[in-house]
Structures are given as C-alpha cells and as structure tokens.
Amino acid sequence: MFRNYLNLAVRHLVKYKSFSFINILGLSLGMTVSILLLLWVQDELMYDKFHSQIDNIYQISMVNEQAGSVSGGRTIPYKMVPVLRENYPEVKDAVRYRYTGDLAMQYNGKDYNENNVMLTESNLFSIFDFKLLKGDTETALNDPYSIILSESSARKIFGDEEPMGKVILINSSSPFTVTGILQDVPARSSLRIDYLIPFSILGERADTWSWECSGFVLLHSNVDLADFAPVVRTALVDHSPRDVDVDMLLLQQLSHVHLYSPTDEPAGIKMVYILGAIAFVILIIACINFMNLATARYALRAREVGVRKIAGAARNQVTMQFLAESLFITALAIILAIVLIELFLPEFNNLTGKNISLSLSNKLLIAGFPLVLLFTGIFSGLYPALFLSSYAPIQILRSKFSSDSMKVFRKLLVVFQFAVSIILIIVSFIIFRQINYINHKDLGINTDFVLHLPLHSEHIEKYDIIKEELLKNENIIAITTSTSLPSYVGNVNPVSWEGKPDDERVIFRFYNTDNDFFKIFEIPFTRGGGFTLDTAEPPNIEYIVNEKAVEIMKMDDPVGKKFSMFGNDGYIVGVIEDFHNVSLDEEIRPLLISQLSWFRSILMIKIKPEATAETLKYIETTLEKVCPGFPFSYTFLDETITGMYSETRRTRNIILYFTGLAVFISCLGLFGLSSFMTQKRSKEICLRKILGSNINQLLLKLTGSFLRWVAIASLIAVPVAWYLGNLFLEEFVYHYRPGIFDFLLPVILQFLLAAFTVSFQTIRAAYANPAEALKYE
Numbered sequence: 126m127f128r129n130y131l132n133l134a135v136r137h138l139v140k141y142k143s144f145s146f147i148n149i150l151g152l153s154l155g156m157t158v159s160i161l162l163l164l165w166v167q168d169e170l171m172y173d174k175f176h177s178q179i180d181n182i183y184q185i186s187m188v189n190e191q192a193g194s195v196s197g198g199r200t201i202p203y204k205m206v207p208v209l210r211e212n213y214p215e216v217k218d219a220v221r222y223r224y225t226g227d228l229a230m231q232y233n234g235k236d237y238n239e240n241n242v243m244l245t246e247s248n249l250f251s252i253f254d255f256k257l258l259k260g261d262t263e264t265a266l267n268d269p270y271s272i273i274l275s276e277s278s279a280r281k282i283f284g285d286e287e288p289m290g291k292v293i294l295i296n297s298s299s300p301f302t303v304t305g306i307l308q309d310v311p312a313r314s315s316l317r318i319d320y321l322i323p324f325s326i327l328g329e330r331a332d333t334w335s336w337e338c339s340g341f342v343l344l345h346s347n348v349d350l351a352d353f354a355p356v357v358r359t360a361l362v363d364h365s366p367r368d369v370d371v372d373m374l375l376l377q378q379l380s381h382v383h384l385y386s387p388t389d390e391p392a393g394i395k396m397v398y399i400l401g402a403i404a405f406v407i408l409i410i411a412c413i414n415f416m417n418l419a420t421a422r423y424a425l426r427a428r429e430v431g432v433r434k435i436a437g438a439a440r441n442q443v444t445m446q447f448l449a450e451s452l453f454i455t456a457l458a459i460i461l462a463i464v465l466i467e468l469f470l471p472e473f474n475n476l477t478g479k480n481i482s483l484s485l486s487n488k489l490l491i492a493g494f495p496l497v498l499l500f501t502g503i504f505s506g507l508y509p510a511l512f513l514s515s516y517a518p519i520q521i522l523r524s525k526f527s528s529d530s531m532k533v534f535r536k537l538l539v540v541f542q543f544a545v546s547i548i549l550i551i552v553s554f555i556i557f558r559q560i561n562y563i564n565h566k567d568l569g570i571n572t573d574f575v576l577h578l579p580l581h582s583e584h585i586e587k588y589d590i591i592k593e594e595l596l597k598n599e600n601i602i603a604i605t606t607s608t609s610l611p612s613y614v615g616n617v618n619p620v621s622w623e624g625k626p627d628d629e630r631v632i633f634r635f636y637n638t639d640n641d642f643f644k645i646f647e648i649p650f651t652r653g654g655g656f657t658l659d660t661a662e663p664p665n666i667e668y669i670v671n672e673k674a675v676e677i678m679k680m681d682d683p684v685g686k687k688f689s690m691f692g693n694d695g696y697i698v699g700v701i702e703d704f705h706n707v708s709l710d711e712e713i714r715p716l717l718i719s720q721l722s723w724f725r726s727i728l729m730i731k732i733k734p735e736a737t738a739e740t741l742k743y744i745e746t747t748l749e750k751v752c753p754g755f756p757f758s759y760t761f762l763d764e765t766i767t768g769m770y771s772e773t774r775r776t777r778n779i780i781l782y783f784t785g786l787a788v789f790i791s792c793l794g795l796f797g798l799s800s801f802m803t804q805k806r807s808k809e810i811c812l813r814k815i816l817g818s819n820i821n822q823l824l825l826k827l828t829g830s831f832l833r834w835v836a837i838a839s840l841i842a843v844p845v846a847w848y849l850g851n852l853f854l855e856e857f858v859y860h861y862r863p864g865i866f867d868f869l870l871p872v873i874l875q876f877l878l879a880a881f882t883v884s885f886q887t888i889r890a891a892y893a894n895p896a897e898a899l900k901y902e
Contacts, residue, residue, distance in 0.1 A: 145454070148418050151793045152458035155411020156497060157465040158786045160490075161473050162404035164481050165779070167489060169397050172313045172383035176254045178343060181217070183350075183376035185209075185340045186387040187361075187617075189632045197375070197388035199339045200615060201361075203331050205374075206340040208364045213357065215348045220249050221324055221331075223338040226726055227579035228320075229755040231294040232282050238579070238758040239278070241319035244326065244338075252343045255318070259289055260305025266323040273305035273321035296581045297754030312480055315382045334365055336617060337724070342376065350376065392710070395856060396776045399556075403780070406545055407787045408497075412504050413542045414790065415454075452502035459498055476782065478775055536834065543838030543875065544845075546791045550871035551846035552853065553784040555863055559854060560777040562861040564770060569704025570611055570646040574737070575762040576744075580606055580728045583752045591728075594747045600733045600740040605641040606725040612766045614706045614716065622678055622697075623687040633674060634706060634714050635690065637721045643701070645731040653684035653699030661720040666695025672703045674715035690717060708769060712858045729762070788875075792882045828883045835879045839872045846871075 173179055185205065188197040203221065210219040222245040230237040249255065250262035257265065258276065265273055272293060279288045288303045295301055301322070310318050324331055344353065353376070360374050377389050384394040466483060474480055485491065584591060585606075592604050608616050614634045625631070636642070640655040656667050668688045675683050683697045703713050732740045745757040846868065854860040 147793060147796065148415055148454060149458050149461060151414045151790055152411050152455065152501065153461035153465060154786065154793070155408050155414075155790050156458060156462035156501070157469065158783055158790070159404040159408040159411075160462065160466055160493070160497075161469065162400050162407075162779075162783060163493070164490070165473075165477055165479065166397050166401045166404070167487075168313065168479055168481055169384060169393065173315050173379050175311055175313065176379065178252065178254075179379050181344045181346055181348075182252060182379040183342050183344065184379060184382050184387075185342060186375040186377050186389075188373045188375045188388050189617075189630075197386065198615060198617060199387050200336050200617060201338060201340055201374075202334040202336050202365070203327075203338050204334050204364075205361065206338075206342075209340075209342055209357070209360060212364065213360070215344055215353050215356075216342050217345045218248055218252055218343040219340060220246050220252055221338050221340045222246075222249070222316075225322070227758060229296050229579075229581060230282070231297065231754060232291070235282075236754065236756040237282060238756040239320060241317045242322065243316070243318050243320065244322050244324050246324045249321075252341060253316075255310065256308040258306045258308050262305075265305035266321065266325075268302065268304070269323050269325040269328075270299065270301050271304040271323060272301040273307050274303060275307045275319045276309045278319045279303075279306050294754075297583065297752075315379070341379070344376075350378075391856075393772075395853075399853075400776075400779065400783075403549065403783055403787070406549060407783065407790065408501070410542055410545060410787055410790055412501055413538045414793065415451075415501070416504075417538050417542075448503065448507065451507075452498065455498055455502035458501075459494060463494075476775070476778060478771075539831075539834050540838045540841070542791055543835050543879070544842040546788055547839055547842035547871060547875050548846045548849065549784050549787055550875065551842070551868055552849050553780050554867055554871055555846075555850040556780055556853060557777055558863070558867065559857060559860055560770075560773055563709045563773065563857075563859070564767075566705075566709060566859060568612065568766070569702060570648060572612070572646070572762040572766060574734055575645055575729055575731045576741075576759045577610060577727050577729045577762055577765070578757070578759040580726050581752070581755060583755070584728065584748075585725065587751050591748065591751050594751060595730065595744060598740060598743050600736055601744075602731040602733060603641045603644045604728070604730050605638055605645055607636050607638040607642060607727050607729060608723065608725055609636060610727060610729075610762065610765065611636070611642075611646055611704070611706060612762070612769065613708060614714075618691040620691075620717065621689045622680075622683075624680075625678070631677060631715075633670075633690070633717045635716065636718045637723050637725055638718060639720055642718070642729075645729060646704075648701050648704065651700050651702055652682065653697070655699060656720050657698065658720070661695075661722070664694035666690075666693050666719055666721065667698045668695050669699040669701060669718040670697055671701050671706075671713075671716040673713050674717060675700055677715050688717075690719065693719075693721065695719070709859055710857065788878065792878055796882050828880055831879055831883045832876065835876055839875070843868050843872065 176182060184199060185201050186197050186199050187201055206219045206221040209216050222243050224240075225242045225244060227238050227240050228242050230239050245266070247263060247266040250257070257273070260273065265271060272295075274282070274288060282288070282293070283291065288306060291303050292300045293303065305321075307318065307321065310316065330337075344350070357376060358373050375387075375389065377385065377387065381389060384392060384397060386392045463483070470481065470483070483490065580588075588606065595601050595604055608614075614636055616636070617632050617634050620631055620633045642648075643650075643655055651672060653669075655669070658665065658667055661667065668690070670678075670683065670688075680686060683700060686697050688695055688697050701718075705713055706716050707714050730744065741759070744759075748755065748757060847863075850863055850867075854863070
C-alpha cells in the first residue's frame, strides 16, 4: 500500500513539474529559515547550561529604586560575598570575582595586551564546571602571584613550549608563575575567561566594603529562593559598617544572567521571543503556500478520486493517499532544507557572530526534524485530503463536484498570508527605525577623535610627565584620566547632601577625573563651573553633578551646598547638562564627578583630525619612552560606543534579512498560485484578447482579485502591527514615534510585490498566441 502511495506521489510530482518545484522550494526555504532562526534561539537559551549546578547558582545584584525609576548593577562590595558565605546557612558556597581590564604581559621579549583577565578565588571551580587541563584546582590560586591561562592564551604566548612553571611579567614589573591551564571556556558562557589571577593579589583592599567586585552564591538544593530572597535582601544594610540605608540585594538565577538585566527584567530575551515568533510565522507562511498550491492542484484530481472510490477505495484510504503525498513532498523539502542549512550556515554565523553547526549531538535538532516533517506534512495536506475524500463518487463523475468551498479556503489562506507578511514587514520596519534611532541618537557629548587606552600603575605614577610630553604636540588638544568611559559609567556609591532626609536612600554613579574631561567632551555647565582646587581631600572635596542629580536632590541652587560620597565630605561647585552616561537602553542616571584619585584606569586623548597617523605614532613613541614595556593598544571612543550596540545591530540585520526571506517565500507561493490560475484561465484570456481586450485591461482583470486580497489583508494587518509595534517600543526608555509613513510604506511595498508577481504570469499569458490555447476547441 505504501509503495503504491509513493508511486502515485512520484507520478504526480513529475506530471506537475513547475508546481512541484515551487512547492518543494518554498517549503524548503521556509524550513531552512525557520530552523536557522531556531538554532539561534536555542544557542541563546543554552547559555551557561553546561554547569551541572546551574539551578542553584545565583548572581548577586544590587537594585536601587529612586526618583520613580529602578536601576541595578552587578557591582557589589568586596566584603559582601564573605558575609553571605559566613552568616547565611542557606548559602552553600560563594565566590568573588572582578575583571582587571587590559593588562600588559611580557614573556620571552614579546609584549601582549590582554583582556578577559579575572581576579577570583579557588572555589570558583567547586561552583562552576570550569576544568583545569593542568594544575590542581585546590592549590593553583594559592600564591597571590600565580596565574592560570586558558588553552588559547597559553598557545598564543608559549606556542609549543610547556607553560607550567614559567614566569610571565605583568605591567613590566610583577612576575606571575603559571600554575594551571584552563580548558577554553565554552562560547555559551556568561563569564569570559582568558586568565585567572588570585583575589588575594588585592591584599587588604579585598577585606573592605569598597564596591569594586561581583559575585555568585551557590545555594543548598533544598533552599526555596522565594523564602530566602526577603532574608538576603537587606544583607548589605544588616552587615555594612557604614550607613548605606536600605539598598536591596537581589539574587538572580545564573540562567537569567545572559538574557536579563541585573534587576532581572527582560532584556535580550525579548529578541529571542521576536526571532522565535518570526521563525514560527515563516514556517506557517511556507505551509500556507503548500496548502494553496495543493488545494489548487488537488481540485484537478477530482475524477481520479471518483474512480478510486468506485474501485473500492475507502475514504480513509483516499485521505491517507493525499497525506502520504504531502508527507513525501515535505520529506523532500526537509532533505533540501538540510543541504541549504549547511550552505548558509557560514554566512549565518558571520551575520550573527556565533559558531552554530548541525550536529548529531544536538538532541533538540534531531528530534525537531521529525516534528517539522509531521507538523508541516499533516498541516499542509490534511484539509485537501479531507475535502476531496468527502465527496461521493457519483457527485464527482457527474460533474456535480464543486470546489467553491476550496476556493474560499484558498482565499482565506492568501488573505491570512498577506496579513502576516504585512504585519511582519511593518513590525520589522519599526524595529529597524528604532535601532537606527538608538544608533544615531545624540549622546550629549562630542566623541570625535577621542582615543582611549588602558592606564597602568606606572602610567599613573608618571602621568604628569606623560601629559606634559604629549601636549608638546600641537595636534593633541587635551588629555585626561578617568575611572570609566563617559558612555558607560559603572561605578556607584551612596551619597548624601545638605538637607537630605535621613530615611531616603540614594546611589549616584560617578567619575573620578579632572577639568580636561569637560574640555575633551565639550560638556557645558548650566550652573557654577569646573574644579578650582588641585587636590581632593576631605572635607573640601569638590563635586560636580548633572541635572538629573539636581532633580533627585530637589535643589534650586546646589552650587556651594555640602555633599558627600560614601563618607568623603565636600561641596558642589558646578552643574553640567545631562548626557547619556549609560547605555541607551537605560534612563540617564544621576551622576557626580570628582577629582579623587581612586582607581583611574583609562587615559583619554583628544586629537585634531589632521595628520592622525603621525599623531598616533607620536603618542606611541612618547608612552614607550616614559613607560617602556607596555604595548600601545588604543581605541577611538566612537568605535567603542558603536561596539556597545553591536548585538543590537546584529539583531536588526537578522530581522531584516529574514523578514525579506519571509516576503520572498510569500511571493513565491503567490507566483505559483497565480501561475496556476493563469493557466486555468488561459482560454478566457485568449477569448478576451480576440474580442478586443488590450494588455492593460487583461492585467486589471486578472490582478484585481489578488490585489483585493492584499487590500483586505492590509485592513487586518495595520491595527495588529500598530499594537505590536507600540508594545515593542514601550520597552525602550528612548524611542521614536511611528508615523503614518511607517505603516503606509510596507503596505505599498506589499501591493507592488503582489502586483509584480501576478503581472509577470498575466503578461506572459496575454502575449501568448490565442491559436495555441484554442486549437482543440
């Protein structure tokens, strides 16, 4: 029986070659696109899942609510982790870590500027499933001057030489001995590690309440987070020796770290949902194409069904025949889809920045193909199979068979398909416009021709000499140092001011820098001015705040008022205009700037656009002369800011590419359907042409019905797209407001595509020789 079904399926595929080709190609493209997107979704959802204790590992976050907004970060005090480890029995273990920024490393006369350098504790290996290929996890980080290298880093520095026991010079002065080789951290890891250095290198500073590290806790498996969360929420307040009011401590599941904000609000997960939905929609569109062509083609096989029924075929046998054909075509489409996936994967990985592959070890993928086969085959073939098998043989053979209901069904499918395509185009257009809005939004600072490079301790000690030497070059405008880049300030501290209510808790972000900071970035003062003192010592520390901070402090004239950051008393000397000091995904935060010398780690230089290469060479030569042994590694600030939104741009490109493919698949199905309809009406076209109809009249007659479907689909799609688009935009603090153009352009585009697709077939039929179509009449 199955062999008979297979023979019939092959025979009809050969008989209707063009329809079969369009059917298989459209279905395979839909599957290819859907599976590629679902592979991306799977990759995002699998972050950190390789850790065996993932269900009990939590990132420590600090959540701050003030001025009606919620902000958060993963920066915590050094002492927070030991306090949790020692005072809360629910905590099985806890580990601290912090990234050092770029470090200059030297070995065998070669210099390396390395990042992803983590300071941590040895119990990192008992919490996470990071593996040492060489060395002992218990002792490898015992010595403060020991270092663990990843496989890749070891190959880069040592080549084929045995690295264990060798000494690497860091920052030209500190010798570190290699005590372990770490297996390269999987790409699906929230923690990026190339080097591990013991936390004990920080000495007594690691035993303070300074907010300079991050941490994870491992809870006992029987601990209910819902019960423990309120207990741990006030841990900082309960144990800190300083007045930090009532800042909230949040434990965030490790599985949420990659796709959620530090406050556990949806962030990247939104794009996972969007692309997952697009994958499903594209597969549905491909199935609708299949169904449209199948119902059109199966209507021509009514007499075949009648003959089979008279010959004794039961209804379920006829149904199984058509379902078998549908599954057979779907199987061919899946085989072609697998080939296309392998062909497109390199370009897809380049587009997404991932390293996805088809692998037999991917259980979800292996289980997914049979599910796609069954879903697509049954979904696409069930209606025509049930429809044709429902008629009695006598109705069919006496020509009383009517496919009107099937025609109505096809029209509904086409309208639905067009509506989905228009919704997809409009929403993608809104996403594209929003991401462009973010990319081109004025940050409130001038970042042109500003370069930044890591500032090491030797640079800090000789900063005055470096600055004096560099400013001798007329192409260098200004130089400053800072704790962080102006585009994203991660440093936070509790603050108080003259008149602040005692029960009010406030945290400000801060920079430590100097007056040249305002010169470089052309930041205007709205009140007061810059620093007037050369040094910053309590109780005369000078502070500069932004307008957002003034709003929170509710001061009419803050200049001259007493102000304190984490116990460092001083007063406000100036107010600057607000600029975006965090990612554009977040609201502008209250900011203070001081001249305190704490951990300034970035050197920023503004240069003239003329003779850029010569100026960079001069900077490199000067730094090498004053502080030899440090690789010259710089980045222009506007490139760094652009890099902050690289994932956003990748997502935009993915959405654009795959929306375009979805529209192409829709047009491919429309092309097949219009080809069938034109072929079916070929005699009508010839007769109209003989009776005097011109090409334009024929075009209007034959494309009118398709364009009416587009018009109906547009009326359905626009309100839905408006709702979904605004739902998406509400997730952004700063967003553009869609206008009528954002909805009208996609609708016009869909009209043009539909008209072009249908007109191609109509024009070809209209120019055909009438004698060919009517020679047997």
